[in-house]
Amino acid sequence: MLVRVTADELRADEAIAAVASPAAGAIDLFLGVVRDNNLGRRVGHLVYEAYPSMAEKVMAEIGAEAKERFGLEACAILHRTGRLEIGETSLLIAISSAHRASAFEGGRWLVDTIKKKVPVWKKEVWEDGEAWIEGPESLGMQQAPAGLTG
């Protein structure tokens, strides 16, 4: 299984190739992308930080559970770290499956679970300040800055 935490650009083609299987009839790809706004704030860029070795370990565990749970052929999970501009891809997952229902359901479950469990954090940087965005998914809270600065 391809799992990777990296400062390099994430490439869709690599993830697709990593899940190729003659028995796969469906491949679902999900890209988490930096968008220009969040909760009404204009976002300039994001900075992602990870606990890389643990993040890769947790990603591999989640991927193995997804394969088992949804009967997938294969999956790949890549997360980028460092400074990301609007439109860049922070998270890339690919899964292959015999049929599309499990591809979509498995993809959705993977993304939800990654957001809850993988030790990665993002900081929003605006024109006039910045804040770590912590806990929106892992705590089931409203997404709100942990401590505003600047």
Place this chain on the structure above:
Amino acid sequence: MLVRVTADELRADEAIAAVASPAAGAIDLFLGVVRDNNLGRRVGHLVYEAYPSMAEKVMAEIGAEAKERFGLEACAILHRTGRLEIGETSLLIAISSAHRASAFEGGRWLVDTIKKKVPVWKKEVWEDGEAWIEGPESLGMQQAPAGLTG
């Protein structure tokens, strides 16, 4: 909106670029891939035929409805025709959305609706025969060959 029926290889990067938007936080991609078996039959290759001008028109209508229904930023739908080998991509859709829930739901709806409405047909070719596979989705029937030959 990018919609295309083509005999050329489908490229994920092109579809991703076509749905890029600064307001998109999520991109979902779905690839329909030729798999090596169907209902217990060993598949050698597939041949796709389309009514290309009408197929593109119907794809554009379905894409517009998906955008409206799920509040998507953009979508792209590409279908390949001609002979396809195991592992090649026959259908490629990409959709971008502010949030992942609508990206996954919109992607699922798009694929389901394309399979019901777009005038494209596939023929399975086995070692010892071939058959047009017609109606599995559009008629809600079990997927079964329309007329076996060879």
Place this chain on the structure above:
Amino acid sequence: MTVLLFASIAEAAGARRIELPVAAGDTVAAVRERLLADRPALRRFVPTLMYAVNEEYVRDDAAVPDGATLALIPPVSGG
């Protein structure tokens, strides 16, 4: 008028395109019956056929305008 055939029915007909005369007031069903009169082997496809006139799906009681293109559409199986 032009009738387009696809996939299984095109293979069975040995043709993908057939030119037919159209009479004032013709419906899709009337044109289809005219076509089948000479090609009885195609009748087995009728129960599952769909129709498009000028690239719009229609029912078989729809009118066929002069110069229209009628497509005989077997159950689709793209994706």
Place this chain on the structure above:
Amino acid sequence: MTVLLFASIAEAAGARRIELPVAAGDTVAAVRERLLADRPALRRFVPTLMYAVNEEYVRDDAAVPDGATLALIPPVSGG
């Protein structure tokens, strides 16, 4: 032992890695309290902190073996 800090708590501590002595029978909570004794400003992070010992999530009553790496994990926000 090594304590790793990330994101908001690392920024507040001005450190991403702190070496601390560990006593036999120490729990995660005991190590955390020893760390906070010198850095009271970090106490506000405690209510939402998670913990990992040697890259496995654990509760704060888990034992910390000698030579372990303890990570203080603010609520994650990847994706």
